[in-house]
Amino acid sequence: MTTPSVTLLGIGNVLWADEGFGVRAIEELNRRYQFGGNVSLIDGGTQGIYLLEHVQTAEILVVFDAVDYGLAPGTLKLVEGDDVPSFMGAKKMSLHQTGFQEVLAMAELTGSYPRALLLVGVQPEHLEDYGGSLRPVVRAQIEPAITAALNWLAQRGVNAEQRAEPLPDNDSLNPEALNLSAYETGRPDERLAYRGGDERVLRDENMQFDPKPVQFEGDKLSVNVDHRVKD
Numbered sequence: 001m002t003t004p005s006v007t008l009l010g011i012g013n014v015l016w017a018d019e020g021f022g023v024r025a026i027e028e029l030n031r032r033y034q035f036g037g038n039v040s041l042i043d044g045g046t047q048g049i050y051l052l053e054h055v056q057t058a059e060i061l062v063v064f065d066a067v068d069y070g071l072a073p074g075t076l077k078l079v080e081g082d083d084v085p086s087f088m089g090a091k092k093m094s095l096h097q098t099g100f101q102e103v104l105a106m107a108e109l110t111g112s113y114p115r116a117l118l119l120v121g122v123q124p125e126h127l128e129d130y131g132g133s134l135r136p137v138v139r140a141q142i143e144p145a146i147t148a149a150l151n152w153l154a155q156r157g158v159n160a161e162q163r164a165e166p167l168p169d170n171d172s173l174n175p176e177a178l179n180l181s182a183y184e185t186g187r188p189d190e191r192l193a194y195r196g197g198d199e200r201v202l203r204d205e206n207m208q209f210d211p212k213p214v215q216f217e218g219d220k221l222s223v224n225v226d227h228r229v230k231d
Contacts, residue, residue: 003038006158007058008149009051011044011065011100014178017132018124022064024134024180025120029146031167033160043173048099055103056112060156062149066138067121074137076144079119087119118152120145133184
């Protein structure tokens with residue numbers, strides 16, 4: 001029996017309050033648990049199409065995300081298999097969900113689709129708070145979401161080992177300034193924080209803003225989606 005390739009993926013935007021649930025969940029999972037070499041933990045953020053290769057190489061895929069199920073805030077809901085794309089696109093909260101729905105469609109078209117797929121989604125309470133963090137009712141679902149994912153994985157022969165000590169903030173999937181504890185403790189008082197942008201992020205030398213050029217060739221639109229540096 002071959003060892004399956006497994007990808008655990010957190011997606012969302014940590015700058016928009018509960019929209020960052022998926023990223024915070026994968027951070028906490030990475031901080032407290034370790035897996036075999038066949039398992040990859042990825043902070044997918046809002047990368048959209050750039051996540052295609054990770055989906056194509058995964059035989060087993062778990063996605064953590066904030067999803068508008070139309071339920072009470074903080075509700076945890078698991079969706080499996082063929083139902084996942086419809087839940088990620090039915091009520092779009094942001095562009096990253098549209099992008100990931102397309103990623104799944106492209107993976108299927110190329111014949112490289114996970115044989116087992118789980119969406120661990122939580123209903124957000126508040127999104128319109130730029131620079132804000134998870135609301136308590138959503139944050140409280142990080143632990144149940146991790147437990148649900150680990151149980152689902154264990155049923156498929158993929159087991160995690162709890163770390164003797166959680167990883168420190170400087171050993172994370174994200175730049176240290178974006179880790180949950182640093183992000184919240186370093187955040188200015190709400191009366192002073194400008195919701196149009198967070199200076200700690202905008203001035204962080206570890207953050208790179210790299211918009212891709214768009215070219216028009218006759219009546220065709222060409223977009224560079226290759227993230228590799230070219231000579």
